[in-house]
Amino acid sequence: MASRTASKDIITLRGSAAIVSEFFGYAANSILYNRAVYPEESFTKVKKYGLTMLLTQDEGVKTFIASLTSQLSEWLEAGKLQRIVLVIMSKATNEVLERWNFNIVTDAEVVEKGAIKEKSDKEIMREIQAIMRQIASCITYLPCLDEPCVFDVLAYTDTDVDAPGTWVESDAKLISNPQMVKLHSFDTKIHKVDTLVSYKKDEWDEEE
């Protein structure tokens, strides 16, 4: 029994990559739901991280996120992923309205020497839970998206990464003069993920 609990707290590079990419999948779903990029009806509830999370049932979006996370975990295992950005753009004008930044810092020692770190699942889950709660509560201050929107995901990788043919180079899709809010972080001791949302300032606020 003792050995079992001990082994639970050990975290490998592979396991950490899986946690981070899975986290990103849920976070993306949660953002798409809370920001109403896709209609409310196209989501179903699941229990995850001790919370009720929403997952899209739209086949197209599902496949997109699934193939995305599988590629991400590959890059995470190689330690070559620096950042993931979920961009929300206006469908009509393609103007970037929000950028959800997930900054990833990988412990180089683990990738190069295969060191093993210790951190309990429970603790990681608690950190992720805090981020998820923050994402859900973001509608309190983010400007309303009152037009149909689309989203895209950007991956910032090292230059020497092999990208499969399904990926293309992209521009950074920046927002000029953005407002930024930093959210919680979580750390698997191998990958540290910082979350930040930047958004276009609501012009409508300044009228007053």
Place this chain on the structure above:
Amino acid sequence: MDAGSHSISSEKSRAAAPRPPLQEAGSRPYMPSLSTGSRNPSAKCYGDRFIPDRSAMDMDMAHYLLTEPRKDKENAVGVVASPSKEAYRRLLAEKLLNNRTRILAFRNKPPEPENVSFAEAASSNLQAKPAKQRRHIPQSAERTLDAPELVDDYYLNLLDWGSNNVLSIALGDTVYLWDASSGSTSELVTVDEDSGPITSVSWAPDGRHIAVGLNSSDVQLWDTSSNRLLRTLRGVHEARVGSLAWNNSILTTGSMDGKIVNNDVRIRNHVVQTYEGHSQEVCGLKWSGSGQQLASGGNDNLLHIWDVSMASSMPSAGRNQWLHRLEDHTAAVKALAWCPFQSNLLATGGGGSDRCIKFWNTHTGACLNSVDTGSQVCALLWNKNERELLSSHGFTQNQLTLWKYPSMVKMAELTGHTSRVLFMAQSPDGCTVASAAADETLRFWNVFGAPEAPKPAAKASHTGMFNSFNHIR
């Protein structure tokens, strides 16, 4: 990507990069300023959220500002950049932000969402307009109708405006219909004294059928095109039915016995679900725009959110568990309004000893904001065309207040009623509001302005609509 190297490199850039004196604050690399004292609105202001964590700073922005062609800056100073300066800049950029990253995106883009709802289509029309001008909000009622024998009871719901542009109001034992297009009044039904007075009216979404809740606990369904009683739902409740809400063919009834019942009006055994959670009279009942969630408020100061998906998963005995039980109000919760532009946002107003308007994320159950209005909140309506909320109040001013959302700045206070404004209803085009008050008048207000894309038919009916003082009977 460690924090140390960034902090050193940006120190260097600040010290080394020559900066002309007349430079605009905006073309500097992003450095959030701690001083929020600048009141000048034209000055670049990065807001109130200073983020001291360098690792989470947007280095992309810094990169962009450092590498973009400095046309504007040079024009301001009036010198063309010398090649050496340009070379220096490039070198600096390379040193500081050397291309360590590739930005990749999937070739296959995610599918575009279809237009979610009517509300979103309406607001994209709004987007097309280049500049929004301030609209005039008339301070007085456009029209006043007499409403004698209107029951002065906070817990009832006696006014509704159907999709056919006909207003229904219950006065005592009688339901009257007032056609807003023609201004004509007709009587739908007078119930006998032992089953009256009427405690609630609600138009079905089709604008043809109307549900009438009675003091005797019965609910009648009427066809207004033929003035015929279609059916009576009996035995559903043990006390008066003060609140009604439609969700397609489901008529949800809320009663003084604390029960909320979903009735499928198409089938013989019409009771399909019962929601038990209130211990006192249910006075507020509203389905969300998507028909996924039902909000109910009661005299027990409780607000419940019920979810359709939870109901279907538990068919046993028709008893259901609420998704959220919200206990923040300190008086009866009657005023409920689902936001038309954000699907999981609900506004609620509390009674005399609470006086607050609260906003909820109904997905998480979190209270997003609470505003003390200083007076009993009787009814709430969202503007379908703008991000605004209208509330109606009781003592002391008996006013209607228009709030800007989300800042909750008061935009207008409309006075005129001499007693509490019990009920409000919105015209199908969303621009006119009818309010019925305990002073036995029904007043019409052009408070929400014209929709961005006016429908010619609706417009024509409105110009001829408000011209005289009429009696409803």
